[in-house]
Amino acid sequence: MRYQPSDIAGGPTIKSRVTTHGGRGMTLEQEINESNQYYLAHDIAVIHKKPTPIQIVKVDYPKRSAAVIREAYFRQASTTDYNGIYRGRYIDFDAKETKETTRFPLDNFHQHQVDHMRQCLKQGGICFGLIKFVSLDQLYLLKASDLISYWDQQNTANGRKSIPMSVFQQRAISVKYQLNPLIAYLDAVDQLI
Template sequence: MSIKYPDGSSYNNENSSDRLNNSTSNKETIFGDRGMTLEQEINQSNIYYRTHDIAVIYKKPIPLQIVKVDYPKRSKAVIREAYFRQPSTTDYNGIYRGKYIDFEAKETRHKTMFPFTNFHEHQIEHLRKCLKLGGICFVIIRFVTLNEYYVLPASVLIKHWDLQNTKDGKKSLSHQLIVENAYSIEPSFNPTLPYLSACDKMMSTS
């Protein structure tokens, strides 16, 4: 299926195994006895948080304009071409402890780094604006091969994103930098991924 941004440029998530949507649609990663992607773990956690009146956080819908549909069978329609009505921002948003929460979720199979190619400029700018207005913003990163989970404050991501084109800048975040600047979280039973514990720590230091 061909999907394009509002300016007509093509969206291609097939050239990077790091992108969450690609990993979610094409394969399952295994944790313990359950096979779940990062997205599934977060979605289940959000259900738990909402059910127990802890937080109201949802995955944002992707606004698509469908322009071409094939009907190979009467009972089945296949979307062949679609456009993003507007650039996507981040994966999730909601409210927790009276604060606006906004975050992205990403997986990578790299062991030593997290490439900036996982992000678009407009996503960084969205996080920057939310931070400016007092939101709690971050990225949940899963190192698939290492089976490690981190909540990285958006301020750290933005700082190094801005430095990437300078003399000493890099095109990725090193695993060591993430370990030193993020909050490590461990999968659990309920919630599946207790990422709000990291939010508590960010709120206490803000």
């Protein structure tokens, strides 16, 4: 099964590259989903990935079997991919991977995702990016406010199109891999609350 990359024709962001962390061969999305299942099963948080939005055009209804979608298209999401509740707080984030080792290119995010984070922050939500430098095997939680300030300076004179690694080292929270959950990113969220 192949997927269209996100930058072509409005397809979704699919993390098809497989990491070898801990020999588990999981994508960042799978790692987060597994962590969310752990948090849910242990009554720690209720956080889910939203389904990819699809525009359905044609559906067949075979007798005595399930409906089959025969023509549909990927649509642009209007929000981030993950949200939910933790310790009474609204949680909202997106996950991104980069192969870069010295900087995080801002074009990994889309305008609507940044706009959505801005809106959630106004309402008092906890918003961030989970950003993985796959070549370095390093994962960071970057506050949405830091992401937004870099996003907004892009179009200024001498604006940067990326966030330097030094910013992650100084301002982001490092998230370590472990067991149960695999990614304890809510420990990092505790530092934001």
